[in-house]
Amino acid sequence: MTADLASASPRTSPAPRRTARRTARRARRADWIAVVSTFVVVVGGWEAVVRIADISSIVLPPPSLIVGKLYDGLVHGTFVKNLGYTMAETVLGFAIAAFLGIVLGALVAEIRWIRRAVYPYIVAFQTVPKIALAPLLVIWFGFGMTSKVIVAVTVAFFPVIVNTIEGLQNTDHQRIDMIRAMGAGRFEAFRRVKLPSALPYIFAGLDAAIVLSLLGAVVGEFMGSRAGLGNQILIFNSVLDIAGSFAVLILLSIIGFLLHLLLVMVQKKVVFWTNVHAVSSGA
Amino acid sequence: MRTAASEPAQAGQRHDEQLISIRGATLAYPTASGDPVQALNPIDLDIRAEAFVSLVGPSGCGKSTLLKILAGLLHQSEGEVTLDGRPLTGPSPNVGVVFQQPVLLPWLTILNNVLLPIRVQKRNVDEYRQRAMDLLAMVGLEGFESRYPSELSGGMQQRVGIVRALVPDPQILLMDEPFGALDALTREQLNDDLQTIWAEQRKTVFFITHSIPEAVYLSDRVLVMSERPGRVIADFEVDIPRPRSLEDVSLPEFVELTGRIRRLLNAKGGID
Ligand SMILES: Nc1ncnc2c1ncn2[C@@H]1O[C@H](COP(=O)(O)OP(=O)(O)OP(=O)(O)O)[C@@H](O)[C@H]1O
Ligand SMILES: [Mg+2]
Numbered sequence: 001m002t003a004d005l006a007s008a009s010p011r012t013s014p015a016p017r018r019t020a021r022r023t024a025r026r027a028r029r030a031d032w033i034a035v036v037s038t039f040v041v042v043v044g045g046w047e048a049v050v051r052i053a054d055i056s057s058i059v060l061p062p063p064s065l066i067v068g069k070l071y072d073g074l075v076h077g078t079f080v081k082n083l084g085y086t087m088a089e090t091v092l093g094f095a096i097a098a099f100l101g102i103v104l105g106a107l108v109a110e111i112r113w114i115r116r117a118v119y120p121y122i123v124a125f126q127t128v129p130k131i132a133l134a135p136l137l138v139i140w141f142g143f144g145m146t147s148k149v150i151v152a153v154t155v156a157f158f159p160v161i162v163n164t165i166e167g168l169q170n171t172d173h174q175r176i177d178m179i180r181a182m183g184a185g186r187f188e189a190f191r192r193v194k195l196p197s198a199l200p201y202i203f204a205g206l207d208a209a210i211v212l213s214l215l216g217a218v219v220g221e222f223m224g225s226r227a228g229l230g231n232q233i234l235i236f237n238s239v240l241d242i243a244g245s246f247a248v249l250i251l252l253s254i255i256g257f258l259l260h261l262l263l264v265m266v267q268k269k270v271v272f273w274t275n276v277h278a279v280s281s282g283a
Numbered sequence: 284m285r286t287a288a289s290e291p292a293q294a295g296q297r298h299d300e301q302l303i304s305i306r307g308a309t310l311a312y313p314t315a316s317g318d319p320v321q322a323l324n325p326i327d328l329d330i331r332a333e334a335f336v337s338l339v340g341p342s343g344c345g346k347s348t349l350l351k352i353l354a355g356l357l358h359q360s361e362g363e364v365t366l367d368g369r370p371l372t373g374p375s376p377n378v379g380v381v382f383q384q385p386v387l388l389p390w391l392t393i394l395n396n397v398l399l400p401i402r403v404q405k406r407n408v409d410e411y412r413q414r415a416m417d418l419l420a421m422v423g424l425e426g427f428e429s430r431y432p433s434e435l436s437g438g439m440q441q442r443v444g445i446v447r448a449l450v451p452d453p454q455i456l457l458m459d460e461p462f463g464a465l466d467a468l469t470r471e472q473l474n475d476d477l478q479t480i481w482a483e484q485r486k487t488v489f490f491i492t493h494s495i496p497e498a499v500y501l502s503d504r505v506l507v508m509s510e511r512p513g514r515v516i517a518d519f520e521v522d523i524p525r526p527r528s529l530e531d532v533s534l535p536e537f538v539e540l541t542g543r544i545r546r547l548l549n550a551k552g553g554i555d
Contacts, residue, residue, distance in 0.1 A: 174386045181354045181380040182400040182451075192403065196390050273389035273431065 061243035070247035078232065079251060086228040087255070089145055089217035093152025094210050100153070101160025101209070102202060108161070109168035110190060119165070126162060130155045131219055138223040148225065152216035156209035160202070167201025168194050200274050203267040210259045218252065302455065302487050303330040303353065307362035309512075310348050321512040322348040325362060328506070328515060330489065332454075335481055337490045337498035339544065340508030346491045347383065349513070350457050353489060354380045366455075376404050379448035381458040385440040387432040387447075393419065394428040397447040404451060411450055418446045421476060438465045442473065449480065455487045463493060471529060474501060478526060495541045495548075496532060499523075505540075507547055517547055 043063050049055070050062040057065055073079035108115050108122070134151045141147035171194045179193045221230025229248050236244035305328040311319035322345040330336050338346050351357040352364060355374035364371045366378075379400075387396045394415060401411045419428060422442040424435075432440055441464055448456060462470045478501060481488055492498050498505045499521055507517040523536055531537055 172386075174382065174384060175388070177351070177354075177356050178380075178382060178386040179399075179403065181356055181374050181378070182403045183374050183376045184403045188403055192399070193388065196388070271390075273433065 058240050058242055061246060065243045066246040066250065069241075069243045070250060073232075073244070073247055073251075079229075079248070082227055082229045082232045083251065083255070085145070086214070086217050086221065086230065086252075089148040089152055089220070089228065090210075090214045090255075090259070092145075093149045093216060094156055094206075094213040096149070097153045097156035097209050097213060098160055098206055101157050101205065102164050105161040105164025105202075106168065106190070106195075109165045110186070110194075122158075122161060122165075126158055130158065131216065134216070134219050134223050138220060143224045143226060147223075148217045148220035148228070151220035151223075152213040155216040156213040159208035159212065160205040163201045163205030163208075164198060167198025170201070171197040199271045203263070203271055207260060207263050207267070210263050211256050214252070214256050214259065301329040302332040302334075302367055303328070303489070304365045304368075305329070305352075305362070306364075308349075308352060308359040308364055309361045310345070310352060310357060311360045312348075323352075323359075324509075324512040324514040326513075326515060330487060332487055333485045334504065335488045335490065335502045336504045336506060337492055337502040338506045338508060339492060339495060339498050339548065340513060341510050341548065342493075344508045344511045345513030346508060347459050349508075350380075350459050350489065350491060353455075354378060354457055376400075376451060377453050378455045378457060379451065379453035381445050381448045381456070381461040383459045383461075383463065385432075385437075385444035387440055387443055389432050392429050392431060393424065393435070393443055396432065396443055397450050399447060400451045406451070414452075415446065415450050418449050419443075422446055422473065438469050441465060445473070452484070453486070455489070458488065458490045460491050460493060462497070470497070475529075477501060482526065495544050496537075499537060499540050499544070500527060500532065505544060507544060517544075519544065 046060075047062050047064060050057075050060055070079075108118055131151075133154055137150050137154065138147045141150055175193045175197060176189060179189045184192065217228065218230040218233075221228040222234060225231045229252055233245050233248050236242070236248065305326050307325045307327060308323065309321070309325050310323040311321050313319050326349065338349070340346055348357065352359050353366075353371070355371055355378070358372075366375065387393075388399070391399065394412075397415045397419065398408055398411060401408050416425075416428065419425060422445065424439060424442060424446070427435065427439070432443070435443065441461060445458075445461055448458075462473055465473065474497060477488075480486070481501075488501075490498070490501060495505075502521050505519045505521060506515050507519075508514065509516045519540060521540065523531055523534060
């Protein structure tokens, strides 16, 4: 089998392939150099301006101070505990939003009377700034974790459902004809053609949702909570420890980026047949 | 196999051995603007079992539309279509379709793509795996079973589409310009393969093509369709003995028949 495959594939001479690979590697290295240079210039400039102009660290702390705070917070302080708390809210909120978004999206896309009854509301709610519901949700569901998870679900749910509907409705008509001609009923067509065809869209929605879920959790914590990184920022702010606030902010950014990266990795595994980055974030 | 309420074939009226029977079928596509597009004028057509029938006609005349009606994907606006004496109400596992584009699923390997109808029809996959491998080998795709469609050329993908229609061994094969995207050499080879499959497995083939020589070479009958809204304006019998070989294209009967069809189409505004 392996031998067959090898003999069947056209042999390209190794020389041009190697040059192509080398060129690609060089281009990637150039990208990295550009990114790192920007970082060095911005952070270095920030540090220099703060020191030269002697700006008070209550207004704008220098990067060196922020990094120190970050290290302290992680090693000696409460960052790790609060991080765990916020992550739990984020992941839980994301999971619920993903599940509800995909299941309800499928129902809306596939069942006509549900679509008629519900779709206009989804479109209308899409433009409502859901995050503004956070104060209300905290009053309704208390200062514990529940209210934060609900805020996270509220903001993360819409991109998932909107993209799921969009993806399912955009399935190539020829594919549906193809599977129907084989005698597939609606469920078979959904399972074997529509859902896989919609996956690139669904992942675009999930990608937006995971970052929004983190946002929801932190904003929920701002509205009143006993723990979490949002709570940590409030505490630092109340004692004018701006460097501390910045440190938490950096931590949040790193987490957001890592969550996004994780999702892209899963997407590349699941939707391996396409590298097209699909459509609207719906956020 | 069909679950549709089956009316008994109208006694006496049933033409002996007519597998497919179309009576006054028309089709109008609804459009957003409200004015429906009349794609087919009344079509009357009988196809007997095991016949190889080709359909040629200008682009946009309604060939694919007629094929989709036979595939059970579209329902005629008026008239009646029967398959084996029973009104056609939807797709049948007894009909295999090869579309104008290969329409493979990019997340399935080649083998799983061609086994898709077996899975959809809830048949036993193990019983068909060897047949699938043999058919892939027959069209020159041995060793590509575990590749993905994106790793294949357009022509190779089209061959996979043909194999997929053949794997469940349907009685009727509907083919919509299956070789349109292929180079001349591959096309000739596949024409030969198709002739062999047809001769060995006794399938009824309804074959749409843009190539008049291809239609004549393969068929028992060549139907010619008018411009949209399409109707069948001519029905030629091809009497060249089988099995046919590539040399037969220079036979006087062959040249004469292709010439007549071409003149007919040119008079009607030409093919394409
Ligand atoms: N879904 C549709 N909605 C509206 N009009 C359609 C639709 N599909 C096809 N038509 C119209 O019906 C006519 C016949 O289309 P059809 O695809 O059957 O042509 P065809 O003979 O197969 O052409 P070609 O040789 O180019 O494949 C065309 O004029 C086309 O514009
Ligand atoms: Mg067509």
